[in-house]
Amino acid sequence: MENLNAMKADVLEYAPRLGEEVMRVANVTRGFDKGQGELLVLDGVNLSLREGEIVGLLGRSGSGKSTLLRIIAGLIEPTSGEVAYMGKPLKGPAEGVSMVFQTFALFPWLTVLQNVEAGLEALGVGARARRERALAAIDLIGLDGFENAYPRELSGGMRQRVGFARALVVDPTLLLMDEPFSALDVLTAETLRTDLLDLWTQGRMPIKSVLIVTHNIEEAVFMCDRILVLSSNPGRVIAEIRVPFKHPRNRLDPAFRKLVDDIYAKMTARQTDEKTKKGLELHSWLPHVSTNLMAGLLEMLTAAPYNGRADMPEIARSLHLEIDDLFPIAEVLQHLDFADVREGDVFLTPAGRAFADLGTQERKALFAKHLLRQVPLAARIKEVLDERRGHRAPRVRFEQELEDFVTDDAAQEALDAVIDWGRYAEIFSYNDKTEVFSLADVEA
Ligand SMILES: Nc1ncnc2c1ncn2[C@@H]1O[C@H](COP(=O)(O)OP(=O)(O)O)[C@@H](O)[C@H]1O
Ligand SMILES: [Mg+2]
Numbered sequence: 001m002e003n004l005n006a007m008k009a010d011v012l013e014y015a016p017r018l019g020e021e022v023m024r025v026a027n028v029t030r031g032f033d034k035g036q037g038e039l040l041v042l043d044g045v046n047l048s049l050r051e052g053e054i055v056g057l058l059g060r061s062g063s064g065k066s067t068l069l070r071i072i073a074g075l076i077e078p079t080s081g082e083v084a085y086m087g088k089p090l091k092g093p094a095e096g097v098s099m100v101f102q103t104f105a106l107f108p109w110l111t112v113l114q115n116v117e118a119g120l121e122a123l124g125v126g127a128r129a130r131r132e133r134a135l136a137a138i139d140l141i142g143l144d145g146f147e148n149a150y151p152r153e154l155s156g157g158m159r160q161r162v163g164f165a166r167a168l169v170v171d172p173t174l175l176l177m178d179e180p181f182s183a184l185d186v187l188t189a190e191t192l193r194t195d196l197l198d199l200w201t202q203g204r205m206p207i208k209s210v211l212i213v214t215h216n217i218e219e220a221v222f223m224c225d226r227i228l229v230l231s232s233n234p235g236r237v238i239a240e241i242r243v244p245f246k247h248p249r250n251r252l253d254p255a256f257r258k259l260v261d262d263i264y265a266k267m268t269a270r271q272t273d274e275k276t277k278k279g280l281e282l283h284s285w286l287p288h289v290s291t292n293l294m295a296g297l298l299e300m301l302t303a304a305p306y307n308g309r310a311d312m313p314e315i316a317r318s319l320h321l322e323i324d325d326l327f328p329i330a331e332v333l334q335h336l337d338f339a340d341v342r343e344g345d346v347f348l349t350p351a352g353r354a355f356a357d358l359g360t361q362e363r364k365a366l367f368a369k370h371l372l373r374q375v376p377l378a379a380r381i382k383e384v385l386d387e388r389r390g391h392r393a394p395r396v397r398f399e400q401e402l403e404d405f406v407t408d409d410a411a412q413e414a415l416d417a418v419i420d421w422g423r424y425a426e427i428f429s430y431n432d433k434t435e436v437f438s439l440a441d442v443e444a
Contacts, residue, residue: 014246016225019051021087022174022209023072028081030067034407041067042078043234049174051208054200056224058214058263061324064235065213069178072211073099086173095123098172102179104163106151112138113147116165123170137169140204142195157188164196168205175205177212181219193223194248201247215324217263217313221256222249229266233285239266257313264312265344267323268330280335282376283405287328288417291367291424295355297329298338301348302356308348315346332417336370368425377402378418381437382427391439395430 028045031038041064049055059065070076071083074093083090085097106115116134125133138147141161151159160180167175181189199205214220220227221243229239241263249256301310316326330346333339338352348356355366371378381398385391395415402411419430419437430437 056220059230063232096173098167
């Protein structure tokens with residue numbers, strides 16, 4: 001917090017003028033039934049959206065962002081807690097709440113105009129008013145001249161504009177967006193972001209409030225007045241950050257960069273806490289990161305200009321990685337005791353430095369040592385293979401053991417990761433066809 005306060009002094013103080021409360025989420029919890037028990041996805045989430053603000057919901061993949069957005073849209077119900085829209089309890093999809101998705105399912109046999117009109121037809125708007133409003137939305141979002149084009153004739157960016165037009169044509173009070181720019185190329189995404197912000201700041205949309213879900217820290221700082229950071233497993237709001245910059249914002253501004261840095265620190269600090277608190281267990285979530293990526297990052301960090309320590313936002317920028325790409329690599333290196341992550345910086349451990357300097361066979365041996373010591377699932381597989389006659393065991397044997405604790409998806413990902421790492425380390429082999437682990441090839 002001190003950082004933020006210090007920063008306010010040297011930028012133009014900016015805060016949107018806030019009106020009434022549009023949406024309130026109070027103590028919302030949501031789980032999904034998974035046979036063996038419930039997977040808790042959202043835990044005690046509180047948030048309030050006021051008239052006049054763009055709020056960002058920032059979190060890693062799987063942290064429950066889409067689930068929370070679907071609850072706010074009235075598409076699914078929370079397991080417990082309350083959601084109120086314009087002061088009244090939300091019961092099902094509300095009129096005045098529109099959603100934009102990552103990619104839009106446009107009707108391929110309808111033109112742009114007909115696609116945009118389709119949303120109004122459901123609301124029972126008459127033909128003439130439909131046409132008028134659809135044309136206005138098309139004009140607003142920069143699709144002028146494409147009214148009679150079919151979706152297949154449009155680029156990804158233009159198709160996403162149709163998605164926006166479809167959301168805007170109903171004159172929503174609240175606009176919800178679920179990673180609306182993440183499927184677009186960098187330039188197209190930036191153009192669309194800027195166009196949308198222009199419409200917002202010029203007051204050309206009747207929308208009172210915008211909630212945007214993203215896993216991109218820069219995007220959140222670029223667009224939002226306030227950012228809520230969601231943790232993973234379960235999703236909780238772990239930080240709330242006000243962005244005190246006027247639009248248009250400059251990504252290269254030192255104050256902008258500093259805020260991006262602070263958010264990285266917050267997101268990685270949390271990750272480190274949880275690790276030290278819990279340690280790795282047999283059924284810990286393991287992101288499937290290739291040994292090539294790990295080796296690449298270790299080599300890069302060892303060399304100049306980093307010399308063993310680097311700022312995560314800087315690595316992300318220089319490698320064009322988003323947090324969903326970079327965090328898992330850093331996390332796995334941390335699990336394996338090749339690196340440490342603190343306050344948004346990655347530090348190499350002595351073993352991490354040693355790895356980068358070794359030849360291929362010695363690297364494998366060092367990796368094997370760390371894998372067996374640090375990752376209980378790898379040690380477990382090795383132990384079972386050592387004990388069994390024939391030194392073989394089917395994958396399903398470990399799936400069953402894991403699935404008592406984690407979702408099927410998490411179990412599969414952990415196994416795929418350990419198979420990849422175990423093969424590299426030459427601890428065991430695995431036959432993809434028969435799905436059987438074995439020591440045979442390794443010993444041969
Ligand atoms: N309908 C569902 N049934 C079971 N699990 C679900 C369902 N929807 C989401 N989940 C689980 O909830 C977690 C969060 O998912 P999601 O909200 O999509 O996260 P995010 O949008 O942040 O990537 C994931 O582990 C996902 O597998
Ligand atoms: Mg999502």
